[in-house]
Amino acid sequence: GAVVSQHPSRVICKSGTSVKIECRSLDFQATTMFWYRQFPKQSLMLMATSNEGSKATYEQGVEKDKFLINHASLTLSTLTVTSAHPEDSSFYICSARDPGLTDTQYFGPGTRLTVL
Amino acid sequence: GNSVTQMEGPVTLSEEAFLTINCTYTATGYPSLFWYVQYPGEGLQLLLKATKADDKGSNKGFEATYRKETTSFHLEKGSVQVSDSAVYFCALSDLGSARQLTFGSGTQLTVLP
Numbered sequence: 001g002a003v004v005s006q007h008p009s010r011v012i013c014k015s016g017t018s019v020k021i022e023c024r025s026l027d028f029q030a031t032t033m034f035w036y037r038q039f040p041k042q043s044l045m046l047m048a049t050s051n052e053g054s055k056a057t058y059e060q061g062v063e064k065d066k067f068l069i070n071h072a073s074l075t076l077s078t079l080t081v082t083s084a085h086p087e088d089s090s091f092y093i094c095s096a097r098d099p100g101l102t103d104t105q106y107f108g109p110g111t112r113l114t115v116l
Numbered sequence: 117g118n119s120v121t122q123m124e125g126p127v128t129l130s131e132e133a134f135l136t137i138n139c140t141y142t143a144t145g146y147p148s149l150f151w152y153v154q155y156p157g158e159g160l161q162l163l164l165k166a167t168k169a170d171d172k173g174s175n176k177g178f179e180a181t182y183r184k185e186t187t188s189f190h191l192e193k194g195s196v197q198v199s200d201s202a203v204y205f206c207a208l209s210d211l212g213s214a215r216q217l218t219f220g221s222g223t224q225l226t227v228l229p
Binding site: 041106112 | 216
């Protein structure tokens with residue numbers, strides 16, 4: 001199946017710093033990528049839809065100035081958590097939709113963010 | 117709006133037992149239905165999918181049939197293994213929602229040797 005990578009897999013940062021997470025589709029071009037947040041033992045919460053070449057669409061309650069999303073190419077989307085605080089600690093997962101199989105999203109392995 | 121209701125967990129089974137995880141959905145259009153599996157510390161992997169009524173998705177011994185009349189997509193496996201221990205998510209994707217995935221709450225499965 002299609003492969004989506006995320007980097008880094010784990011990151012620990014100090015409160016107040018910014019962290020960038022990369023999501024890449026490795027064997028297909030993804031016009032649409034999605035960013036999710038997952039709390040322990042809970043389901044995935046959609047944060048935003050990232051569209052190549054245009055602004056991301058954020059879900060209600062997600063601060064666009066805090067969670068900056070850039071989808072500069074068909075294989076790369078980035079999520080930057082700005083001025084991170086301990087409450088931003090979470091598991092962040094991206095997915096990419098294969099345009100050849102429009103109903104299928106492929107997920108990255110996730111990034112564990114810990115803010116001290 | 118769209119929603120997915122999944123069987124509450126956790127579920128604990130002995131190896132070789134029969135597994136059923138119930139999933140029902142509500143959608144405004146004609147959704148595609150999915151089961152994803154998440155192993156500890158990892159992202160989600162697509163397990164199987166079905167795109168129209170009466171389709172059966174299958175993979176690795178798991179099966180689920182798209183039942184429009186009961187709006188269900190129950191996951192089954194005839195004989196589970198310890199390696200099947202994971203969290204299972206039912207999800208739907210609807211053209212009306214721009215193909216965003218709506219997830220169920222997830223079901224933790226533990227298989228004991």
